[in-house]
Amino acid sequence: MVLACLLTAGPAPAADSGLPSGRPKLLPPEQAFHFSARALDAQTIEARFDVVDGYYLYRDKLRFAVESGGSSLGPAELPAGKRKKDEFFGDVETYRGALVIRLPVVNGVPGQGVLLKADSQGCADAGVCYPPTMQQVRLSLPVAGSGPGPLVDAQVPKKGLFN
Amino acid sequence: MSETTAVSERPPEDRPPVRFPRWAIIALAAIVALTAGAYVARTTVSPASARDAATLLGISLPDVDGREQKLDQWRGKVLVVNFWATWCAPCREEMRDFIRAQKSDGSRGLQFVGIAVDQADKVKQYAREIDLNYPALIGGMGAMQLSQSLGNDLMALPFTVVVSRDGKIVHTQLGPLKQAALDELLAKLL
Numbered sequence: 001m002v003l004a005c006l007l008t009a010g011p012a013p014a015a016d017s018g019l020p021s022g023r024p025k026l027l028p029p030e031q032a033f034h035f036s037a038r039a040l041d042a043q044t045i046e047a048r049f050d051v052v053d054g055y056y057l058y059r060d061k062l063r064f065a066v067e068s069g070g071s072s073l074g075p076a077e078l079p080a081g082k083r084k085k086d087e088f089f090g091d092v093e094t095y096r097g098a099l100v101i102r103l104p105v106v107n108g109v110p111g112q113g114v115l116l117k118a119d120s121q122g123c124a125d126a127g128v129c130y131p132p133t134m135q136q137v138r139l140s141l142p143v144a145g146s147g148p149g150p151l152v153d154a155q156v157p158k159k160g161l162f163n
Numbered sequence: 164m165s166e167t168t169a170v171s172e173r174p175p176e177d178r179p180p181v182r183f184p185r186w187a188i189i190a191l192a193a194i195v196a197l198t199a200g201a202y203v204a205r206t207t208v209s210p211a212s213a214r215d216a217a218t219l220l221g222i223s224l225p226d227v228d229g230r231e232q233k234l235d236q237w238r239g240k241v242l243v244v245n246f247w248a249t250w251c252a253p254c255r256e257e258m259r260d261f262i263r264a265q266k267s268d269g270s271r272g273l274q275f276v277g278i279a280v281d282q283a284d285k286v287k288q289y290a291r292e293i294d295l296n297y298p299a300l301i302g303g304m305g306a307m308q309l310s311q312s313l314g315n316d317l318m319a320l321p322f323t324v325v326v327s328r329d330g331k332i333v334h335t336q337l338g339p340l341k342q343a344a345l346d347e348l349l350a351k352l353l
Contacts, residue, residue: 026317026337088255121250127338128319129251131280131307 005053006137026124028156033057033120035135042108042141045116048151049099054125059093061121061132064103068114071141074104096123110143118154205304219244219313224278227287232300240274240327242353243341246302246310248281249289251336254321257339258293264345265297271353272328279301280311280320327352 008023032055047064051057059081066073069154081093099150105114117136123129135154142149168273220242223233234244247254258277263273275297278284281303290299302309307318314335315322325334325348334348 026319028317029319085250088252106293124319127253128255128317128321129248130317130319131248131304 002128026126026128027052029097029120029122029130029133030154032122032124032130033122033133033135035120035137035141036150036151037116037118037137039105039114039139039141039149040045040102041148042110042112042144045103045105045114045139046118047076047101047118049095049101049118049120051096051098051099053124055122056094056096056125057099057120057122059095060103061119063119064101064112065117066105070111071105071107071109071112071114071149074106077102077104086097096102105153106139108141110141113143114141126145135145168315195353202270206303214332216242216324216330216332217311219324219326219332220330222309224302225283227290227299227301229283229284232298234276237274237276237329239328240272241328241333241349243275243340243345244324244326245275245277246280246306246315246322248319248320249278249285250281251320255289257295258295259320260340260342260345262293262296264349268349268353269296273353276300278306280306280310325352337353 032052034050039045081095086092119134122131137152137154220235223231223243226232261275277299310322323336323340
């Protein structure tokens with residue numbers, strides 16, 4: 001047992017370069033940039049990102065699309081982000097906290113099911129960036145007079161992006 | 164105080180002695196030791212660190228001019244493999260340090276290699292812009308999977324793997340590899 005313990009901990013001193021931050025505590029992108037959406041009516045979807053403290057999304061990397069029979073999305077109504085002059089990217093706009101985006105649905109049919117896909121890309125203040133991440137929710141466009149549909153959370157995939 | 168006397172060597176006569184069997188104490192100590200050992204190993208070095216770098220050195224990727232480059236060609240050097248992308252600001256920032264280190268310590272056997280999770284044209288343009296003085300290989304999104312197999316389970320950037328002259332992975336780093344930390348590593352390895 002002692003030997004097993006030593007073997008387990010053995011490589012640590014050799015590889016320890018005094019870098020306790022070798023593995024900063026970080027969330028997977030689907031949790032750091034939690035996505036949800038609801039259909040307000042047959043012509044409007046309200047998409048939402050809840051960005052965890054210490055993380056931010058790039059405004060110009062947001063993309064939305066629906067998969068359904070016949071309907072599509074008009075231009076997203078993106079609120080103004082926080083402008084910052086990035087040393088590398090020039091003027092960029094970023095979002096932190098809660099972000100709500102209205103998406104016009106073109107040719108939306110009441111009662112129709114749609115699959116909303118959202119691409120986003122962001123970083124953590126800890127100094128890492130995530131590759132573009134796609135999240136999706138399945139919504140049903142409400143029938144007239146029934147009010148907005150329920151808020152639907154994107155499912156966090158059980159496995160990573162590539163396996 | 165009664166709790167302490169209950170487990171002491173000489174319990175009071177009116178109470179039955181409460182003792183853990185010897186095997187249970189040994190088993191408990193072993194579990195604690197193993198857990199602690201595993202925890203230390205996980206927090207100071209990633210699981211990949213115990214492995215040698217044969218898989219990494221065996222891969223071959225195109226450079227910005229489309230020529231296949233096998234990482235094996237840098238075997239025997241202190242190899243710093245940096246996964247990065249042009250869309251990643253913290254990656255760009257630390258590359259300035261890497262360029263400096265490559266310039267000052269290249270002759271002592273230090274070799275940086277960038278693997279870009281990116282498109283070739285963007286990498287080529289950026290490499291020219293910053294006068295990159297070490298190879299930039301094009302990994303595309305597949306490089307994320309490679310970095311994941313090396314311990315980048317979050318698949319975020321930058322991610323850096325340091326390989327010693329004898330082909331062992333001695334450090335993996337998610338997030339920027341700070342100048343001071345890099346210097347400390349190189350002092351041991353060069």
